[in-house]
Amino acid sequence: MSMITMKNVYYQYPLEKEQVLKNINLSIEKGKVYGLVGHNDAGKTTLCNVIRGFIPSFYRGKLTGEIELDGKTIQEYSMGDLATRIGYSFQNPFTQISGVKETVFEEIAYGLENLGTAPEVIGEKVRELIAMFKLDALQEKNPFELSGGQKQRVALAAIIALDPEVIVIDEPTSQLDPQGTEEIFKIIDLMKKKGKTIILVEHKIDLIAAYVDEVIVMSQGEIKMIGKTSEVFTNKEVLTYGGQLPQVALLSLALQNAGITMPTIPITLVEAQQAIEKILSREV
Amino acid sequence: MTFLQLKDVSFTYPNGFQAVQHINMQFDLGESVAIIGQNGAGKTTTVKLMNALLKPTSGEVLINGENTSKFTTAQVSKKVGYVFQNPDDQIFHSDIYSEIAFGPKNQKLSASEVKEKALHAAELCGLTKWLEEHPYNLPYAMRKFITIAAVIAMDTDIIILDEPTAGQDRHATKLLVDLINHLTAQGKTVITITHDMEFVANHFNRVIVMAEKQVLRDANAREVFWDHELLGKSHLKQPYISQLAYSLNLNEPIITLDEMVSAIKRRINS
Ligand SMILES: Nc1ncnc2c1ncn2[C@@H]1O[C@H](COP(=O)(O)OP(=O)(O)OP(=O)(O)O)[C@@H](O)[C@H]1O
Ligand SMILES: Nc1ncnc2c1ncn2[C@@H]1O[C@H](COP(=O)(O)OP(=O)(O)O)[C@@H](O)[C@H]1O
Ligand SMILES: [Mg+2]
Ligand SMILES: [Mg+2]
Numbered sequence: 246m247s248m249i250t251m252k253n254v255y256y257q258y259p260l261e262k263e264q265v266l267k268n269i270n271l272s273i274e275k276g277k278v279y280g281l282v283g284h285n286d287a288g289k290t291t292l293c294n295v296i297r298g299f300i301p302s303f304y305r306g307k308l309t310g311e312i313e314l315d316g317k318t319i320q321e322y323s324m325g326d327l328a329t330r331i332g333y334s335f336q337n338p339f340t341q342i343s344g345v346k347e348t349v350f351e352e353i354a355y356g357l358e359n360l361g362t363a364p365e366v367i368g369e370k371v372r373e374l375i376a377m378f379k380l381d382a383l384q385e386k387n388p389f390e391l392s393g394g395q396k397q398r399v400a401l402a403a404i405i406a407l408d409p410e411v412i413v414i415d416e417p418t419s420q421l422d423p424q425g426t427e428e429i430f431k432i433i434d435l436m437k438k439k440g441k442t443i444i445l446v447e448h449k450i451d452l453i454a455a456y457v458d459e460v461i462v463m464s465q466g467e468i469k470m471i472g473k474t475s476e477v478f479t480n481k482e483v484l485t486y487g488g489q490l491p492q493v494a495l496l497s498l499a500l501q502n503a504g505i506t507m508p509t510i511p512i513t514l515v516e517a518q519q520a521i522e523k524i525l526s527r528e529v
Numbered sequence: 530m531t532f533l534q535l536k537d538v539s540f541t542y543p544n545g546f547q548a549v550q551h552i553n554m555q556f557d558l559g560e561s562v563a564i565i566g567q568n569g570a571g572k573t574t575t576v577k578l579m580n581a582l583l584k585p586t587s588g589e590v591l592i593n594g595e596n597t598s599k600f601t602t603a604q605v606s607k608k609v610g611y612v613f614q615n616p617d618d619q620i621f622h623s624d625i626y627s628e629i630a631f632g633p634k635n636q637k638l639s640a641s642e643v644k645e646k647a648l649h650a651a652e653l654c655g656l657t658k659w660l661e662e663h664p665y666n667l668p669y670a671m672r673k674f675i676t677i678a679a680v681i682a683m684d685t686d687i688i689i690l691d692e693p694t695a696g697q698d699r700h701a702t703k704l705l706v707d708l709i710n711h712l713t714a715q716g717k718t719v720i721t722i723t724h725d726m727e728f729v730a731n732h733f734n735r736v737i738v739m740a741e742k743q744v745l746r747d748a749n750a751r752e753v754f755w756d757h758e759l760l761g762k763s764h765l766k767q768p769y770i771s772q773l774a775y776s777l778n779l780n781e782p783i784i785t786l787d788e789m790v791s792a793i794k795r796r797i798n799s
Contacts, residue, residue, distance in 0.1 A: 258666075284698040285670045336669045336696070339615040390544060393614045393692065394568030394724075416669075419695040420614070422567045422724050423766035448696060451769050489699045492727065492769040492786065499790050505797065514769065518776050525777075525796055 247313075248411060248442045249273035249296060254310030256291060256300060265291050267466045269310070278433065278443040280453040280474065283463035284487030289446045290336055292463070293413050296444065298327040314411075329360065332409035334401050336416050336446070341400035342388045349391070349399050350375070350384045356407045370406055377432060378402040393420040401429065405436070412436060415446045430456050454478050454491040454512040462488050479510040493517035531555045531594075532718060533579060533609070533687055538588035540574055548574040550742040552588070556720065558686060561713045563729045563750075564722045566739035567764035572722045573614055575739070576689045579720075581605035607636070610685035614692050614722075616672040625667075625675055626651070626660040632683035650682035653711060655704055670696040677708070687718045694725040706732050730754060730768040730784040738763050755782040 254269035265288050281289050294300040301308045312319040335341045346352040353374055357367045375384055378398050397420045418426040430452050447453050460477040462470040464486035470477050483490055497507045511517035534555040541547045549571040564572050577583040581602040590597045597605050613619045622628040630647040651657050654674040664675050693705055709719045729750055736753045738746040740763035754767050774783040783789050
């Protein structure tokens with residue numbers, strides 16, 4: 246079932262000469278994880294802003310085309326309804342912190358308070374998130390007195406706390422160390438198992454390849470490719486759009502140039518390991 | 530010769546939290562060094578101590594052998610330029626050119642020198658066609674390049690980049706590599722904080738690893754990326770290619786794609 250549908254969507258920021266979204270046609274299925282990838286300024290964040298309704302209500306500009314959320318056009322929802330149904334984490338984690346709360350604990354509770362959740366429920370929920378995001382040691386700290394990566398974890402925890410059906414996350418791991426990054430991908434996987442629909446903007450292609458169901462490749466305001474992760478990342482066309490392929494796929498292309506052909510292009514470490522073991526044992 | 534040195538530096542934030550403890554580091558002119566390590570390890574705090582945005586609670590920061598405690602932050606910032614982790618902490622002009630020209634203007638250079646330095650920095654950072662735009666019309670990753678250009682325009686001996694790779698695409702990452710090479714070829718020292726292991730493995734020799742307020746290792750990239758205990762302690766991972774080499778039991782400390790291709794070729798031919 247389609248959770249979000251876009252038909253012939255175009256968008257132009259106010260005072261700008263060119264459209265930054267062109268002919269966007271897309272169906273986001275309920276319960277799936279989508280990786281939204283592409284070069285800098287491809288229009289990924291802009292597309293997220295359209296889905297969340299910040300465009301056109303906050304950014305203005307010229308938006309045309311049809312956008313539906315769960316069977317109803319997006320105009321039929323109030324901003325408040327959209328906020329509860331779609332959790333959105335901004336690209337820059339530094340702008341996500343509310344600025345009105347003095348501890349990490351309160352920061353995560355803030356959105357729930359705004360929704361009028363009962364205090365006992367809030368406490369329980371926040372403790373659950375603190376455990377999930379490994380924020381125990383930071384819960385009494387002032388959100389402004391955190392390192393960049395710590396702020397980013399708190400920002401994402403605050404969104405997940407609201408338990409939205411759709412989660413749009415714009416580069417949630419950009420400031421995270423490699424282990425922290427993998428933990429976030431595991432949390433995303435957990436959200437998927439809970440039935441959430443997730444749109445994830447990411448440059449960490451190797452992890453995208455291992456975790457998402459479908460990949461959307463954007464370039465210069467257009468969707469250039471869309472399909473199953475295994476189909477998109479085994480296609481070198483991604484590179485021509487300024488996108489990136491997983492390291493192991495790049496390895497198989499480099500091997501091919503050296504006259505060594507893998508039976509199939511791997512996109513995960515396990516696939517690569519199996520393929521190379523076969524080559525080395527001369528099974529192929 | 531050592532140009533910048535941190536000698537047994539510790540720092541406690543005003544709220545009483547000690548963020549770094551007994552840090553020792555030294556840098557020569559013309560070096561390119563990566564600092565990596567877990568979130569909250571103290572990387573940003575350490576580099577802010579280098580350009581006197583923060584002053585050590587104990588220990589010394591020396592530039593050319595002189596203790597920087599004698600100087601003002603403005604004086605130190607003529608030698609050490611720092612590009613903030615969050616570009617929005619640094620940007621305050623309404624067009625990109627003014628943002629980049631601000632540093633050299635402040636250094637009381639002639640109008641023509643200001644222009645030359647600003648335009649050169651903008652070009653290195655791929656911003657030439659955006660000079661009249663409002664900085665906030667550019668996406669986050671590109672705003673980072675505005676702040677890099679602003680620091681390059683100041684022509685300092687040391688340039689510190691705090692997570693320039695965050696959210697960058699392939700093209701921008703290549704631009705960063707070229708930029709770092711260009712600056713070090715001019716004899717400048719570039720210190721880069723990053724969480725991108727592929728970037729470090731492919732482009733850095735010297736790597737400093739931090740965890741829990743301290744420096745755990747100062748060594749070459751290959752040594753760092755094949756020390757599993759060290760990586761575990763500092764919440765790091767091997768580059769993907771090294772992980773693959775490890776799971777294949779190749780018994781070679783591979784850190785780049787080219788090395789992997791050669792290793793496989795050798796095994797097939799033998
Ligand atoms: N202004 C502040 N006041 C108090 N404590 C702070 C402040 N800024 C940072 N800290 C704390 O100091 C420690 C080191 O922070 P720092 O920003 O140096 O880390 P980092 O290594 O740069 O991390 P990241 O990779 O997440 O950017 C962290 O535990 C952080 O919570
Ligand atoms: N507030 C804005 N006003 C005008 N142009 C903007 C604004 N925000 C983004 N843009 C432009 O829209 C294009 C797409 O940006 P964005 O969606 O942020 O890309 P991405 O997230 O893929 O890096 C870019 O060319 C950018 O300069
Ligand atoms: Mg973006
Ligand atoms: Mg930092």
